Amino acid sequence: MFVMKCGGSTLAALPSSFFEDMKQLQDEGIIPVIVHGGGPAISDTLGKLGIETEFVNGLRKTNEAVLDVVEMVLSGQINKEIVRKIQLSGARAMGLSGVDGHLIQVRPVANAHEVGLVGDVTHVNAELLQGIIQMGYMPVIAPVGLGADGGQRYNINADTAAGAIASQLGVERMIVVTDVPGIMKTVGGEKIVLPSITVQEINDMITSGEIYGGMIPKVRAAIQCIQGKVNEVIIVNGSEPQVLSRVIKGEVLGTRIVK
Numbered sequence: 001m002f003v004m005k006c007g008g009s010t011l012a013a014l015p016s017s018f019f020e021d022m023k024q025l026q027d028e029g030i031i032p033v034i035v036h037g038g039g040p041a042i043s044d045t046l047g048k049l050g051i052e053t054e055f056v057n058g059l060r061k062t063n064e065a066v067l068d069v070v071e072m073v074l075s076g077q078i079n080k081e082i083v084r085k086i087q088l089s090g091a092r093a094m095g096l097s098g099v100d101g102h103l104i105q106v107r108p109v110a111n112a113h114e115v116g117l118v119g120d121v122t123h124v125n126a127e128l129l130q131g132i133i134q135m136g137y138m139p140v141i142a143p144v145g146l147g148a149d150g151g152q153r154y155n156i157n158a159d160t161a162a163g164a165i166a167s168q169l170g171v172e173r174m175i176v177v178t179d180v181p182g183i184m185k186t187v188g189g190e191k192i193v194l195p196s197i198t199v200q201e202i203n204d205m206i207t208s209g210e211i212y213g214g215m216i217p218k219v220r221a222a223i224q225c226i227q228g229k230v231n232e233v234i235i236v237n238g239s240e241p242q243v244l245s246r247v248i249k250g251e252v253l254g255t256r257i258v259k
Ligand SMILES: Nc1ncnc2c1ncn2[C@@H]1O[C@H](COP(=O)(O)OP(=O)(O)O)[C@@H](O)[C@H]1O
Pocket: 006, 007, 008, 009, 010, 037, 039, 177, 178, 179, 180, 182, 183, 184, 185, 210, 211, 212, 213, 214, 215, 216
């Protein structure tokens, strides 16, 4: 079993071979647990509805009106689109959000006064995911969570949600699928993809501004997971052919963040 996070930046561009690769892995008994984003689609719908949106350190400022759109787009539109694509490849998938079966419990983030209804994961209902997997389905999870009282919804950054799920399931590996071939650095005037990176190097690149924007929640989630049972987090480009099976076979691809 492994956790795969699929970014909104890349979802629409994923080739059908990507989903066929998932079917192949499922047939081999290597089950992906999928957590997806959808930031660009949320911004698009908010724009169409004339609701203003803003990010503070990579987190969307979220109120109830924004949450209505986040839930509609993530748990409705995007989640079902991914499930349909996986099913078309012949694999079995089941979509749910962190609300269903109390899958993801959260507490308000430390800077809730700045970003509003955004959550940090406190608990994942791992038994529910294991049950779905035992029935032969791969779970497809939208990052919306519930507060401790079970009544309030929260928006969760998809990288943060994926990292927390990987940690709680105790999987060996998390694969982060995005629109760049890995963490890039300019060396001698040339932009290269770093095959691997340490926590220290990540922190230095954040300080220098070489890691910025949407890459920051990814590396932060990666650092948090490798401090637990997860051995490695690999950041790859989803349009690379057979990217998942190649990474799982150990091919040097993308950027590996290791303990
Ligand atoms: N050092 C870096 N290497 C590669 N990409 C980076 C780096 N720093 C920042 N980025 C940005 O991070 C983006 C990926 O994050 P994001 O757009 O949030 O994707 P996703 O929707 O997949 O979560 C890249 O497109 C790139 O603009």
